[in-house]
Amino acid sequence: SQKIEQNSEALNIQEGKTATLTCNYTNYSPAYLQWYRQDPGRGPVFLLLIRENEKEKRKERLKVTFDTTLKQSLFHITASQPADSATYLCALVKTSYDKVIFGPGTSLSVIP
């Protein structure tokens, strides 16, 4: 069955460093992959989408890579700030009308 794993449940990092979160999947061939941010008591908020034919996407301090051979996506936050502390979810989709499968999330804490 399809499985998505995110590198760890929790990740602590010093302010100013680059946070790297990992999303691995098995038994799935997504057309694209998304990253969302979720703050406590709130719904997930979309951050970035990367398609299977794209290697890398950037948005301000965020960068996503997608390796369909390794079945892995890396999500980087450069110059991390305490305000970046949240849970980050990766999500896989096969087609536009297919269900979205979410990973378990990684809770990121950026320490001042």
Next chain:
Amino acid sequence: DTAVSQTPKYLVTQMGNDKSIKCEQNLGHDTMYWYKQDSKKFLKIMFSYNNKELIINETVPNRFSPKSPDKAHLNLHINSLELGDSAVYFCASRSKWDTQYFGPGTRLTVL
């Protein structure tokens, strides 16, 4: 100018009761979803509607019945509530660029 709204935000009820959660989106999207996020924070899809038509039903007990009166609304009715139904329920809509917009969630507690 909230994009996706849900009511109520909190719902506390007794086992065996029937309850409804309402969702509305003002983004003009054709596709809407219901997700359940359990205590372990896993977000699982329950239902998906496209233009009022059910397109995904993820092995959810038939005590859960979604209803879409129009493409801006997707409500969730739950019969005979059980303890295991306690969770946060999120409504979402999907843009044509495949990004999802989530509502603030409804925290359901079944006593």
